Each structure stands twice: as C-alpha cells, then as structure tokens.
Amino acid sequence: MMPLLEVSGITKRFGGLLAVSDVGFTVGEREILGLIGPNGAGKTTLFNLVNGVIKPDKGTVKFCGQDITSHPPNEVVHLGLARTHQIVKPLHGMSVLENVIVGACFGRDYLHLRPARKVAMEVLERVNLADHSDKAASSLTIAGKKRLEVARALAANPKLLLLDEVLAGLNPTEIEYMIGIVRGIRDSGISVFMIEHVMQAIMSLSDRLVVLSFGQKLAEGTPLEVARDPQVIEAYLGDPDIATKLKEKN
Amino acid sequence: MILRHPVLYIILAFAAIMVWLPLHGNNVSLREDLILVAIAVILASNLNLMIGYTGYVNFGHIVFYGLGGYIGLYLAAEKGWNLVLAALLAGVGVSLFALVLGLGILRLRGAYFALATIGILVAVQSFVANFDPWGRSTGLYVSFDAYEKLGGARHALWVTYFLVIAVMALSMILSLGIKMSKFGLGLFAIREDEGAAVVLGVNTTVYKAIIYSVSAFLPAVAGALMFYKNGMIDPSIAFEFMLSLEGIVMLMLGGKGTVIGAALGGGLYEKLRSYLLTSPKLSNFHLVIAGGLLLVVVLFAPGGLIGWLYKAVPRSRKVLE
Ligand SMILES: Nc1ncnc2c1ncn2[C@@H]1O[C@H](COP(=O)(O)OP(=O)(O)O)[C@@H](O)[C@H]1O
Numbered sequence: 001m002m003p004l005l006e007v008s009g010i011t012k013r014f015g016g017l018l019a020v021s022d023v024g025f026t027v028g029e030r031e032i033l034g035l036i037g038p039n040g041a042g043k044t045t046l047f048n049l050v051n052g053v054i055k056p057d058k059g060t061v062k063f064c065g066q067d068i069t070s071h072p073p074n075e076v077v078h079l080g081l082a083r084t085h086q087i088v089k090p091l092h093g094m095s096v097l098e099n100v101i102v103g104a105c106f107g108r109d110y111l112h113l114r115p116a117r118k119v120a121m122e123v124l125e126r127v128n129l130a131d132h133s134d135k136a137a138s139s140l141t142i143a144g145k146k147r148l149e150v151a152r153a154l155a156a157n158p159k160l161l162l163l164d165e166v167l168a169g170l171n172p173t174e175i176e177y178m179i180g181i182v183r184g185i186r187d188s189g190i191s192v193f194m195i196e197h198v199m200q201a202i203m204s205l206s207d208r209l210v211v212l213s214f215g216q217k218l219a220e221g222t223p224l225e226v227a228r229d230p231q232v233i234e235a236y237l238g239d240p241d242i243a244t245k246l247k248e249k250n
Numbered sequence: 251m252i253l254r255h256p257v258l259y260i261i262l263a264f265a266a267i268m269v270w271l272p273l274h275g276n277n278v279s280l281r282e283d284l285i286l287v288a289i290a291v292i293l294a295s296n297l298n299l300m301i302g303y304t305g306y307v308n309f310g311h312i313v314f315y316g317l318g319g320y321i322g323l324y325l326a327a328e329k330g331w332n333l334v335l336a337a338l339l340a341g342v343g344v345s346l347f348a349l350v351l352g353l354g355i356l357r358l359r360g361a362y363f364a365l366a367t368i369g370i371l372v373a374v375q376s377f378v379a380n381f382d383p384w385g386r387s388t389g390l391y392v393s394f395d396a397y398e399k400l401g402g403a404r405h406a407l408w409v410t411y412f413l414v415i416a417v418m419a420l421s422m423i424l425s426l427g428i429k430m431s432k433f434g435l436g437l438f439a440i441r442e443d444e445g446a447a448v449v450l451g452v453n454t455t456v457y458k459a460i461i462y463s464v465s466a467f468l469p470a471v472a473g474a475l476m477f478y479k480n481g482m483i484d485p486s487i488a489f490e491f492m493l494s495l496e497g498i499v500m501l502m503l504g505g506k507g508t509v510i511g512a513a514l515g516g517g518l519y520e521k522l523r524s525y526l527l528t529s530p531k532l533s534n535f536h537l538v539i540a541g542g543l544l545l546v547v548v549l550f551a552p553g554g555l556i557g558w559l560y561k562a563v564p565r566s567r568k569v570l571e
C-alpha cells in the first residue's frame with residue numbers, strides 16, 4: 001500500500017548548521033509515528049520542511065503520492081496535511097471559535113463561513129473547549145492554547161496531522177486528557193506524526209518511532225526496538241558506555 | 251446576511267442625513283463642509299481595510315486618491331468623458347496599479363512595508379510632476395464650460411456632492427461586507443499572525459494584494475470626483491503626505507478594525523481640523539494637535555472611540571461592527 005507521507009533525503013542547512021541531514025521516513029494510513037530527539041535535533045525544522053514553511057536544500061516530500069516539496073503551507077493544508085505549532089500561535093484578538101473557523105474555512109474542504117462554524121463547534125466539543133468558544137484566544141491557559149492548536153488543525157479535516165509537542169507544559173491530568181484526544185484522532189481515521197518529549201506518552205501512543213539527533217536519523221522502529229537501541233540511549237543520556245553498562249546490568 | 255445587519259441601516263441613515271442636511275435650505279457652505287467630512291470617511295474607511303483588517307500600515311494611501319484625481323480629471327475635463335465613467339475608470343486603473351504594486355511590496359513586513367509605502371508616494375508624486383500630459387507641476391484644470399454637461403457649475407457641485415456621499419456609503423458597506431465574509435476572516439488571520447494564517451491555509455500573498463487593490467478603488471473614485479469639483483489638480487495637493495498621515499490619525503481615533511470607528515474618526519477629525527484651520531489662533535497648530543491626538547490614542551485608548559465604547563458597553567460589540 002502507498003504510504004500517506006513519504007519523505008526522502010531531506011536536507012536543510014542554516015548557515016553553518018546542518019539542521020536536518022538526509023532524513024527519510026514514511027507515515028502510513030491510520031498510523032501514529034512518533035518523532036523524538038534531544039532539543040535542537042531538528043525536529044521542528046523537519047515539520048517545517050514537510051509542510052512547506054521552509055524549503056529544503058535537497059530531498060523530496062510526497063503526500064498521497066503527490067510531490068509537495070516546497071509547496072507553500074496553504075496549499076499543503078488544502079491537500080489534507082495540517083499541523084500545530086510547538087510555540088503556540090493563537091490568533092490573539094479573535095475568539096476561540098473564530099480561530100477554529102479559520103481552520104475549517106481554509107482547510108481541505110475550503111468551507112463557507114456557515115458550515116465552517118458548524119464544523120468548528122464540533123471540533124471544539126471534541127477537544128473540550130466548547131465552553132470557551134466565545135472567549136478571546138489570548139485568554140486561554142497554555143493547556144487551552146495547545147488544545148486550540150489541535151482544534152484548528154483538526155477543523156481542516158486533514159488526512160495527516162503533525163503535532164509538535166502538544167504535551168509540553170501540561171500537568172499530568174491535562175497530559176492524560178490530550179493523550180485521549182490523540183487516540184481519538186487516530187481512531188477517526190487520521191494519521192498522526194508527532195514530536196514529543198514526554199517519553200511515557202510517546203512510547204505508549206506511537207506505532208513506530210523515528211529518532212533524530214543533530215539533524216540525522218539515528219534510529220527507527222517500534223517503541224520497544226528504539227528504547228533498546230544503544231545509539232539512542234547514548235544520544236539521550238550522553239554517556240557512550242551507558243548502553244553496555246545497561247546490558248551488563250541485565 | 252448583510253441585509254439583516256443593523257450597521258447597514260446605520261450607514262444608510264448616515265448617508266441620508268448627509269444628503270438631507272445641506273439640501274434642506276440649500277445650504278451651500280454646509281455642503282462644502284460635509285463633502286470634506288465624506289472624503290475623510292472614505293479615506294479612513296478604505297485605509298482601515300489595510301491597517302485595521304490586515305495589519306499593514308500604509309503611509310502612502312493618499313496616492314490612490316491623487317492618482318484617481320488625475321485620471322478622472324484628465325478623462326472628464328481633457329477628453330470630455332462622462333464624469334461617472336471617468337471616475338469609475340480612474341478607480342479601475344488605480345486598483346490595477348495597486349494590484350501589481352502590491353504583489354511586489356507586500357512581501358515586506360512591518361516597518362519595511364510602511365517605509366515602502368512612503369517611497370511609493372514620493373515616487374508617484376515626482377513622476378506626475380514630470381509627466382507632460384498631466385501638466386507637470388502646474389497640473390490640470392477644468393475649463394468652466396466642462397461643467398455645462400452637468401447642467402452648469404452650480405448644478406455640477408450638487409451632483410458631485412451626491413456622488414461623493416454615495417462613494418462614502420459604498421466605502422462603509424464594502425467595509426461591512428468584507429468584515430462579514432470569509433475573505434475578511436482570512437484578512438483578520440493575517441493581521442493576528444501571518445505565519446499562522448498561511449499554515450491554516452490562507453493564501454496570504456493573494457489576499458494581501460487583493461485587499462491592497464480593493465482599498466485603492468473607492469479613494470480613487472472619490473479623488474476623481476473631488477478634484478473635478480475643485481476644478482484643478484496639481485502634484486502637491488494631489489499627493490499630500492500630511493493628509494496621508496491624518497488618515498491614520500482618523501482611523502486610530504475612531505477605532506481601527508471597525509466600520510463605524512473608521513467613519514466616526516474620519517468625520518470627527520475632519521470637523522476638528524476645519525475648526526482649527528479656521529480659528530485664527532490655532533490654524534498653525536492643527537498638525538501639532540493631530541500628532542498629540544495620535545499619541546494619546548495609541549497610548550491610552552488603542553481601540554479608539556469604538557474600543558472605548560466596547561469596554562464601557564460590552565453589548566455594543568455585538569451590534570456595532
Ligand atoms: N529559521 C532558522 N534559522 C536558523 N537556525 C534555525 C532556524 N530554525 C531552527 N534553527 C536551528 O536549527 C536547529 C534545530 O532546531 P529545531 O528544529 O527547532 O529543533 P528541535 O525542534 O528538535 O528542538 C537548532 O539549532 C536551531 O537553532
């Protein structure tokens with residue numbers, strides 16, 4: 001079966017810094033692919049390359065079999081690839097509902113205002129923000145803003161959703177809630193590609209994981225395989241011998 | 251639906267009052283005052299589409315008004331065109347000019363865009379001042395018998411007044427229509443966060459160029475009517491930088507981003523300005539006062555009069571756009 005998203009050989013340099021180097025992977029239908037790696041590894045940059053916020057120096061991005069390399073973000077979302085931002089970007093002066101209506105109006109279905117409003121209300125129910133729909137987006141807590149990011153992206157009716165650290169800064173209850181939302185999204189038939197630092201969450205949510213370190217793909221596999229990979233352990237814990245030490249212990 | 255919107259009826263009532271006031275008792279000096287109010291409302295409302303709706307500060311907005319004046323006067327006075335047709339063509343021409351220009355300069359953001367708009371104003375002014383068909387720095391005049399087609403000069407002044415009032419009402423209705431539309435929603439998204447807007451699917455490049463072009467249309471039409479009425483145009487009165495700045499003051503005073511606020515600011519500021527200009531003691535100070543006013547509004551009431559009203563009477567937010 002054709003993968004939903006197929007990235008190959010993608011490379012991006014910022015001046016002297018090789019932020020993403022020759023990375024390739026695929027995301028399948030109804031799959032949750034996790035992306036982990038230390039801070040500054042290039043994860044957000046990889047998202048930016050996939051949805052066209054920045055153009056790659058090399059490599060290709062294919063979505064549903066179509067080459068979308070360097071397509072601008074607004075075209076990418078029309079095709080059904082939506083995303084959230086690690087540093088939340090609410091449309092401050094607008095209400096929560098209006099924020100989500102924007103997502104529905106300019107998303108895959110390019111809805112008119114009236115149907116967009118209906119979709120937006122449904123999505124707000126889904127992320128439990130319906131009670132806040134009339135509030136200014138700027139008045140939400142950080143947890144609320146993260147959910148608003150997800151709601152706006154969902155309102156676009158995507159086939160694939162990129163989530164950039166939607167659990168960061170949340171308390172355990174909120175994390176639990178958000179994990180439920182992500183599961184619900186996948187169960188509704190949308191594939192998810194997510195960056196996450198909360199290990200327990202990403203390990204339990206992901207079908208597969210990609211590990212990035214210094215812009216390069218370090219490992220790929222099921223959460224269990226990745227957790228056992230000595231290179232991954234080294235990248236995370238910084239001790240080259242940690243893997244052997246751990247092995248000895250076992 | 252716009253037809254069910256209370257603001258539409260406020261606009262129509264406002265226009266009707268503007269027509270009735272000078273007509274009642276044939277008050278010509280009041281008419282001359284009110285035409286300036288109408289022009290101020292037109293300029294502020296259309297500038298609002300850029301500054302208030304899209305978040306792009308255009309310091310050279312007056313260039314549309316001046317160019318419209320030139321094209322309109324050239325066609326109507328020199329080429330003998332029907333005035334309405336000449337004004338419409340001026341609007342279309344200037345809009346197209348803005349569209350092409352916009353696709354170029356709207357890549358710039360924030361202060362760089364603002365600077366570019368000043369550059370355009372200066373460039374257009376010096377071009378026109380050296381453009382032979384438009385009389386270089388002496389400009390163009392309307393010969394007295396050109397007004398014969400509108401039933402003589404006296405009658406022509408009334409005709410242009412009514413046309414300007416119509417353009418004023420249209421400016422406000424356009425603002426309201428855009429505000430209620432999906433297009434307007436996309437503009438607001440650009441205003442709030444352009445990076446987020448494009449990721450959410452708004453074609454920001456096209457949207458910005460379109461609104462820049464749309465915001466040029468009615469000011470150009472108004473410029474054609476107004477300069478035709480005045481009977482002359484030259485580069486210094488057509489492209490007056492101060493008037494461009496005052497447009498921004500009007501908008502901030504009334505409340506940027508709102509239909510009523512732009513009109514209110516335009517109207518009030520124009521009344522204040524004509525009062526100051528005619529008062530012997532203060533006539534040299536009107537720009538000082540404009541600057542002070544802008545400072546006060548920006549510092550203490552960034553939402554302008556309408557923003558203040560929204561806070562004082564929260565329910566007004568639902569009615570007044
Ligand atoms: N637009 C940019 N210009 C220059 N450097 C950038 C830019 N975006 C990211 N970087 C750099 O690229 C590296 C990877 O950043 P990022 O992708 O945000 O990492 P992560 O999301 O994995 O924490 C960092 O060193 C960051 O400073």
Ligand SMILES: [Mg+2]
Binds near residue numbers: 045
């Ligand atoms: Mg990141």
